[in-house]
Amino acid sequence: MYFVNNPLGGFGTLVRSALFRLDPEIAHGAAIRALSAGGPVVRRMGLQVRDPRLEQRVWGVRFPTPIGLAAGYDKSGSAIPGWCQMGFGFAEIGTVTAQPQPGNPTPRLFRLPEDRAIINRMGFNNDGAAATAARLAQLARVGRLHGIPLGINIGKSKVTPLEEAAADYCFSLDRLWPYADYIVVNVSSPNTPGLRELQEASHLAGILDELLDLNRTKATLTGRHRARPVLVKVAPDLTDEQLDAVVDLVRSVGADGLIVSNTTLSRDGLRSPASLVAEAGGLSGPPVAARSLEMLHRCVSRAPELPVISVGGISTVDDVWERLAAGARLVQIWTALVYEGPLLVSRLTRGLLQRLEDAGLTIPELIGSERG
Numbered sequence: 001m002y003f004v005n006n007p008l009g010g011f012g013t014l015v016r017s018a019l020f021r022l023d024p025e026i027a028h029g030a031a032i033r034a035l036s037a038g039g040p041v042v043r044r045m046g047l048q049v050r051d052p053r054l055e056q057r058v059w060g061v062r063f064p065t066p067i068g069l070a071a072g073y074d075k076s077g078s079a080i081p082g083w084c085q086m087g088f089g090f091a092e093i094g095t096v097t098a099q100p101q102p103g104n105p106t107p108r109l110f111r112l113p114e115d116r117a118i119i120n121r122m123g124f125n126n127d128g129a130a131a132t133a134a135r136l137a138q139l140a141r142v143g144r145l146h147g148i149p150l151g152i153n154i155g156k157s158k159v160t161p162l163e164e165a166a167a168d169y170c171f172s173l174d175r176l177w178p179y180a181d182y183i184v185v186n187v188s189s190p191n192t193p194g195l196r197e198l199q200e201a202s203h204l205a206g207i208l209d210e211l212l213d214l215n216r217t218k219a220t221l222t223g224r225h226r227a228r229p230v231l232v233k234v235a236p237d238l239t240d241e242q243l244d245a246v247v248d249l250v251r252s253v254g255a256d257g258l259i260v261s262n263t264t265l266s267r268d269g270l271r272s273p274a275s276l277v278a279e280a281g282g283l284s285g286p287p288v289a290a291r292s293l294e295m296l297h298r299c300v301s302r303a304p305e306l307p308v309i310s311v312g313g314i315s316t317v318d319d320v321w322e323r324l325a326a327g328a329r330l331v332q333i334w335t336a337l338v339y340e341g342p343l344l345v346s347r348l349t350r351g352l353l354q355r356l357e358d359a360g361l362t363i364p365e366l367i368g369s370e371r372g
């Protein structure tokens with residue numbers, strides 16, 4: 001699936017449609033296995049686009065392009081070198097939980113082709129923080145961990161009661177800290193019972209305080225490292241007032257940014273058959289785009305200094321341009337990979353570079369240039 005260069009785009013489409021006929025979770029597993037096994041082959045395909053105009057520093061970290069892989073595709077960091085070779089400018093693994101967990105019973109992943117959307121209720125299936133840390137340590141030993149910046153997204157284990165959430169998040173931060181360029185506190189998945197309640201300021205303040213304390217301690221203990229940037233990922237189903245409260249809290253506790261947004265529980269405006277629409281779980285893809293963009297505008301105008309990673313329904317160069325111009329520092333994609341195939345990343349990056357060239361801009365100049 002991932003081993004086709006641009007001149008072979010037709011072949012890429014063919015392989016993509018073959019995968020599309022498979023059960024979505026089997027196709028996803030095959031893609032991860034192909035990527036983790038096929039690194040050197042993918043590298044030779046030349047899918048990476050690098051140009052100084054695409055680069056920027058965020059939180060002191062250099063991002064070669066602003067287009068990243070969103071959390072949930074590579075939950076346990078099984079295919080990290082492959083993301084760089086596919087052309088991403090950064091990748092976020094996870095959600096990783098303190099305890100390994102199998103996730104919800106299958107089927108739990110559904111394509112909605114008529115809406116180019118996905119519904120998932122995976123439930124944080126992942127290998128757990130300790131096993132994931134061991135995998136990352138091994139990659140670091142052979143110098144294959146940091147081809148591009150790596151975000152690590154952490155969430156609460158299903159078995160952990162909400163009132164013990166802070167300790168659960170801290171366990172994962174402690175294990176994964178050495179390998180992360182940034183850390184994401186996921187309090188917005190709809191598929192872990194009660195998790196979204198942690199977005200309420202009273203819960204979130206407690207979790208962030210403990211995580212930021214541990215983050216500073218680890219930075220001091222290791223001496224040569226500064227504290228990791230800590231971001232909060234929010235749901236598109238927050239009301240505007242709830243979003244404002246999260247933005248204010250993130251600012252006041254000294255966290256470093258936001259990821260906007262996760263999947264939605266809303267089913268508004270879908271064309272897909274009612275039986276599919278009725279599946280429980282989080283909806284992603286174009287149906288989330290409008291709310292995700294609206295929330296981006298709101299965050300940027302409330303806290304212009306707080307970097308936001310925009311995610312939700314991004315699939316074209318216009319989408320990438322619009323989010324960056326609105327003030328997102330970085331963008332991520334997930335669902336569009338399923339519908340457009342793996343060459344999408346390279347195509348978007350080339351398209352973005354062409355538009356920068358036409359406009360005579362660099363990425364830092366584009367960001368926020370059309371802020372509402």
Ligand SMILES: Cc1cc2nc3c(=O)[nH]c(=O)nc-3n(C[C@H](O)[C@H](O)[C@H](O)COP(=O)(O)O)c2cc1C
Nearest residue numbers: 070071072095120261262284285312313333334335
């Ligand atoms: C199958 C699937 C699994 C996901 N798992 C996670 C996850 O574990 N953690 C997380 O923060 N977001 C997860 N997401 C949400 C994505 O990271 C992203 O926020 C959302 O899908 C919107 O982007 P998109 O429209 O480009 O897909 C998942 C999305 C999908 C489709």
